Amino acid sequence: MVESGLDGNSSVRILGIAGSLRRDSHNRALLRAAAELAPESVTVEVYEGLETVPVFNEDLETDPPQGVTSLRRALARADGLLIVTPEYNQSVPGVVKNMIDWLSREEVLSGLPVAVIGASTGPWGTRIAQTLLRQMLLSVQAAVMSDPTLFVPHVEALLDDDGRLVDEQTSQRLERVVSSFADWIRLVAPSPPVSPPSERSERWGESSEGGKGAPVSPPSERSERWGESGEAGRGALVFAASKNPLRPGEAGSGVWGESGGAGRGASPGTSQSR
Numbered sequence: 001m002v003e004s005g006l007d008g009n010s011s012v013r014i015l016g017i018a019g020s021l022r023r024d025s026h027n028r029a030l031l032r033a034a035a036e037l038a039p040e041s042v043t044v045e046v047y048e049g050l051e052t053v054p055v056f057n058e059d060l061e062t063d064p065p066q067g068v069t070s071l072r073r074a075l076a077r078a079d080g081l082l083i084v085t086p087e088y089n090q091s092v093p094g095v096v097k098n099m100i101d102w103l104s105r106e107e108v109l110s111g112l113p114v115a116v117i118g119a120s121t122g123p124w125g126t127r128i129a130q131t132l133l134r135q136m137l138l139s140v141q142a143a144v145m146s147d148p149t150l151f152v153p154h155v156e157a158l159l160d161d162d163g164r165l166v167d168e169q170t171s172q173r174l175e176r177v178v179s180s181f182a183d184w185i186r187l188v189a190p191s192p193p194v195s196p197p198s199e200r201s202e203r204w205g206e207s208s209e210g211g212k213g214a215p216v217s218p219p220s221e222r223s224e225r226w227g228e229s230g231e232a233g234r235g236a237l238v239f240a241a242s243k244n245p246l247r248p249g250e251a252g253s254g255v256w257g258e259s260g261g262a263g264r265g266a267s268p269g270t271s272q273s274r
Contacts, residue, residue: 012182014044015078019085019096019118021051024163026155030119030174031084033165037175042182044082047074056101068102075103080113080185081142082178087120087129096133104140113188114142115181117150117174125151145184150177 016035018028028046035044052067054060064072075081085096103109116133118126130151137144150173152158158167165171 009041010186012042012080012185013078014038014042014080014082014178014181014185015047015074016044016082016084017047017050017099019050019083019093021095025086026119026121026159026163027084027086029159029163029165030117030152030155031082032163033171034082034084034117034174034178037171038178039182042178044178045074045078047071050095050099053095053099053102056098061105064102071099072103072106072108075108075112079189080115080181081109082115082117082181083133085116085118085126085129085133087118087124087126090128092129092133092136097136100136100140107140109137110141111188111190112142113145113181113185115145115177115184117152117177119152119155121154121156123153125153125155127151143184143188145181148173148177148180150174 016031018025018031020027022028031044031046035046038044049067049070052065053071054065054067060068083096086093088094100109114137116130116137118130120126130149134144152170158165158170160166165174
């Protein structure tokens with residue numbers, strides 16, 4: 001991941017990965033649409049090659065397979081990761097779990113901004129898969145964006161014969177997710193390494209002009225906002241850092257699942273997502 005902090009005007013590079021290997025996957029189509037709807041300052045790279053990542057095996061860690069090293073290199077060039085996942089048997093696809101297993105071994109995901117969306121042909125829009133996936137990502141200390149969320153049901157009705165997203169409402173919601181994720185990346189991107197005390201007089205406002213200036217808050221005062229644990233200070237970001245919590249009654253909070261709840265109360269059935 002890019003090691004310097006990002007300001008509000010910085011360009012952002014997002015690596016997008018679809019959690020389905022099917023050539024005409026609905027979730028791959030949703031990812032392509034996200035790339036097309038990205039703001040001018042944001043680039044979404046659609047990753048091709050997830051099928052080359054073998055099943056995780058610790059015996060291969062000393063000399064990782066090419067598929068693993070290619071994935072790690074692609075992620076190292078990105079500022080954030082967008083995962084577009086199907087839902088298989090009320091859970092996360094095996095290829096997605098396998099990807100996380102490989103990436104977690106070198107703490108590639110620790111502190112990395114991540115967003116999760118998904119689509120299904122059923123009525124729940126991968127709600128269960130996304131919940132489980134976010135839990136996995138938080139366990140490896142990724143900085144998961146909590147909102148806006150996007151659960152796309154009955155996706156086959158929203159695509160044309162060429163697999164292009166043609167539904168205006170879904171396009172608007174998807175555009176909002178990509179734009180908000182870029183803002184999230186700028187908010188939580190790692191800051192430059194802190195200089196030793198003898199070298200950071202200007203950072204703390206002790207300039208040559210009388211030592212005045214606004215001091216930066218000491219690390220001890222930033223721990224709650226940044227979720228910095230005692231282990232290297234790179235704990236998972238707290239959800240409270242999000243600037244755009246959804247309000248009750250906001251458009252799309254029901255079927256589209258843009259709320260923190262489980263939807264309509266009844267337990268969802270198995271989503272037939274692809």
